[in-house]
Amino acid sequence: LPCHDKMGIPICGACRRPIETRVVNALGKQWHVEHFVCAKCEKPFLGHRHYERKGLAYCETHYNQLFGDVCYCCN
Numbered sequence: 513l514p515c516h517d518k519m520g521i522p523i524c525g526a527c528r529r530p531i532e533t534r535v536v537n538a539l540g541k542q543w544h545v546e547h548f549v550c551a552k553c554e555k556p557f558l559g560h561r562h563y564e565r566k567g568l569a570y571c572e573t574h575y576n577q578l579f580g581d582v583c584y585c586c587n
């Protein structure tokens with residue numbers, strides 16, 4: 513198998529396969545759009561906003577649920 517890294521083709525951080533379509537850059541890695549998911553509910557963000565915490569990505573709902581101990585609107 514040719515080395516995709518050297519060929520400049522991004523490798524998905526989830527499935528470790530080359531990404532030939534749209535690439536998501538997040539958490540210092542690259543992901544298939546459909547493989548970049550919330551660490552809690554595993555729903556893909558599909559271009560929606562995500563929230564990062566300790567190297568994991570969360571949807572808004574779960575980020576607030578898990579870490580939203582500070583008032584969301586006025587901190």
Ligand SMILES: [Zn+2]
Binds near residue numbers: 526
């Ligand atoms: Zn993937």
Ligand SMILES: [Zn+2]
Binds near residue numbers: 551552571574
């Ligand atoms: Zn979620």
Ligand SMILES: [Zn+2]
Binds near residue numbers: 583586
């Ligand atoms: Zn408030």
